Amino acid sequence: MLVSSGCSKWKTNEDYLDYLASLVIQYQNKKGSVPESFGQAHAESGVTLPNRGDKNGRSLAYVGFQPDAFMFRSYGENNKDDFGLGDDFDIYYIAEKKVTRETLITYLKIKKDSEYWYVYGSMFQKGRN
Numbered sequence: 001m002l003v004s005s006g007c008s009k010w011k012t013n014e015d016y017l018d019y020l021a022s023l024v025i026q027y028q029n030k031k032g033s034v035p036e037s038f039g040q041a042h043a044e045s046g047v048t049l050p051n052r053g054d055k056n057g058r059s060l061a062y063v064g065f066q067p068d069a070f071m072f073r074s075y076g077e078n079n080k081d082d083f084g085l086g087d088d089f090d091i092y093y094i095a096e097k098k099v100t101r102e103t104l105i106t107y108l109k110i111k112k113d114s115e116y117w118y119v120y121g122s123m124f125q126k127g128r129n
Contacts, residue, residue: 016055017072017091018098023047024062024070025096034070038062054089063123065116069094069107073123083124 010016020038027041028034035041042049051057054074061073061081069092076087084090084101092104099107105124109117 010055013055013074013089014091017060017074017089020049020062020072021070021091021093021098024064025093028068028096033067034064036064038072063120065104065108065111065120068096069104071104 010019023045024034024038024041027044030044035044053060058077059075059079061075062070063073064070071090071092073081073084074089075081076089078087080086082088090101092099092101094104094107101124108120111117
C-alpha cells in the first residue's frame with residue numbers, strides 16, 4: 001500500500017495517528033513486539049508518508065513500551081510538549097487495542113519492570129494522573 005497523495009485521506013489528526021498506529025501494529029504482528037522507534041515500523045511498511053510529523057506536519061513523538069504498548073504524542077500548534085495536555089494530542093495502544101491515557105498510565109505503573117513508571121512517568125507529570 002503506497003500513500004503519497006497528501007493528508008486529505010484523513011479527516012482528523014486522530015485518524016492520521018491511528019493510521020500510523022496501524023503501521024506499528026503491523027510491525028508488532030510480524031516481529032512479536034512493538035518497535036523501539038516509529039522509523040523501524042515505517043521502514044518495514046514500505047509506505048510513503050506525506051510528511052514526518054502529524055497530519056499537519058507538526059512535531060510528533062513515538063514511544064514504544066516493550067513488548068506490546070506504544071503511544072504517539074502530537075505537540076500541536078505550539079510545537080511544545082505539554083505533557084499530553086494543552087494543544088497536545090495523544091493516542092495510546094496496548095496489545096493492539098486503543099486505550100485511554102489512564103489505562104496506559106496504570107499499565108506503566110504495574111508493569112513487572114519496576115523502572116517503567118520511573119523512566120516514563122515524567123511524560124505525564126504535568127497532567128492529571
